[in-house]
Amino acid sequence: xxxxxxxxxxxxxxxxxxxxxxxxxxxxxxxxxxxxxxxxxxxxxxxxxxxxxxxxxxxxxxxxxxxxxxxxxxxxxxxxxxxxxxxxxxxxxxxxxxxxxxxxxxxxxxxxxxxxxxxxxxxxxxxxxxxxx
Numbered sequence: 001x002x003x004x005x006x007x008x009x010x011x012x013x014x015x016x017x018x019x020x021x022x023x024x025x026x027x028x029x030x031x032x033x034x035x036x037x038x039x040x041x042x043x044x045x046x047x048x049x050x051x052x053x054x055x056x057x058x059x060x061x062x063x064x065x066x067x068x069x070x071x072x073x074x075x076x077x078x079x080x081x082x083x084x085x086x087x088x089x090x091x092x093x094x095x096x097x098x099x100x101x102x103x104x105x106x107x108x109x110x111x112x113x114x115x116x117x118x119x120x121x122x123x124x125x126x127x128x129x130x131x132x133x
Contacts, residue, residue, distance in 0.1 A: 029127045037120040038062035048112035056080040
C-alpha cells in the first residue's frame with residue numbers, strides 16, 4: 001500500500017476561502033439551474049396534459065428543496081384533486097368507474113419530462129465539474 005505524506009507551513013486560510021467561495025458559487029448556480037428546469041418542467045407537463053376541463057392542465061407547479069446540505073430536489077405538483085383523488089394519478093395509472101367501466105392508463109408525465117431530466121443532470125454535472133476543475 002502506498003502512502004502519501006505532506007507537510008505544510010502556515011495555515012489553511014486561503015484554501016478554506018477558495019473552497020467556501022467555490023461551494024457558495026456552485027450552490028447559487030445549481031439553484032438557478034433547478035429553477036430553470038422547474039419552470040420548464042411545469043410548462044412541459046402542462047403542454048402534455050390531456051385536456052378535458054383545462055383545470056388539470058393549469059394546475060402544475062414545482063417546488064425545490066435544498067434543505068439537505070449538498071442535495072437539491074425538484075418536485076412537480078398538480079393540485080387538481082376531486083373528491084379526494086389526485087386527477088393526474090387517475091389519468092396516469094387508469095381507474096375504474098362507478099358504472100363498472102375502466103379508464104385506461106395514460107402516462108403522459110414520463111415522456112413529457114424524460115429529456116428535461118437528462119438535460120438537467122447534464123447541466124448540473126457541468127456546473128459542478130467546472131467548479132472543481
